[in-house]
Amino acid sequence: MMRNFVMLADGVPVEPLLAEIDSVPGVWDRQTGRQRIRVQREAKAIPLRGLRKSRIQGRARRDVHESRFTTLSRSFPLAIDFIRSWAAKLDADLARARIVSLPPGQVVYDHVDRGEYYARRNRYHLVLQAEQSWMRCGDEVVSMSPGELWWFDNKLSHEARNEGSIDRIHMIFDLEPRDGLLGHRDRIVGDPSRIGTPVLTDSIGPRTA
Numbered sequence: 638m639m640r641n642f643v644m645l646a647d648g649v650p651v652e653p654l655l656a657e658i659d660s661v662p663g664v665w666d667r668q669t670g671r672q673r674i675r676v677q678r679e680a681k682a683i684p685l686r687g688l689r690k691s692r693i694q695g696r697a698r699r700d701v702h703e704s705r706f707t708t709l710s711r712s713f714p715l716a717i718d719f720i721r722s723w724a725a726k727l728d729a730d731l732a733r734a735r736i737v738s739l740p741p742g743q744v745v746y747d748h749v750d751r752g753e754y755y756a757r758r759n760r761y762h763l764v765l766q767a768e769q770s771w772m773r774c775g776d777e778v779v780s781m782s783p784g785e786l787w788w789f790d791n792k793l794s795h796e797a798r799n800e801g802s803i804d805r806i807h808m809i810f811d812l813e814p815r816d817g818l819l820g821h822r823d824r825i826v827g828d829p830s831r832i833g834t835p836v837l838t839d840s841i842g843p844r845t846a
């Protein structure tokens with residue numbers, strides 16, 4: 638069994654969520670802030686919950702715990718419902734959330750999500766659209782498919798690639814577990830036999846973090 642990835646659900650109906658994105662004209666062009674982050678410069682994003690700027694108070698963005706719904710999130714009631722339902726199911730509090738589109742052939746370069754914000758939150762990916770959504774975390778690799786909800790350990794070195802011919806669209810969100818325990822090795826919601834099916838294990842280099 639994998640340690641760094643856990644699939645929490647599959648068969649999530651994603652068509653309504655994709656329709657919700659399509660219902661907002663020019664939605665991918667409204668916000669370009671994420672492209673200033675070097676490792677993710679190729680990705681386009683729809684911010685649903687972001688850090689509360691009034692609470693930065695001189696801290697680095699990665700150390701700011703407070704977050705809030707964006708104005709744009711009002712156009713995404715289904716996406717917000719999904720995140721809220723998993724927060725309730727996992728007894729966790731909402732944090733930052735966004736929908737990210739990675740064009741074909743593009744990559745999110747190897748990095749670690751550092752900082753006090755990440756140190757107390759779990760990271761999830763719901764795959765909305767993808768042909769070959771490749772991701773490595775530590776020394777493990779998965780290929781994610783539409784309708785799958787994944788947790789992974791973003792405190793380890795990780796990278797992603799869109800190896801398909803269509804945009805890879807993921808909803809990425811963080812949750813803060815109320816019991817303070819990170820990870821999901823003992824809290825599997827989906828079918829454990831389907832968790833973490835490895836592919837391409839011969840292409841993995843040494844852990845860098």
Ligand SMILES: [Fe+2]
Nearest residue numbers: 749750791795
């Ligand atoms: Fe990351």
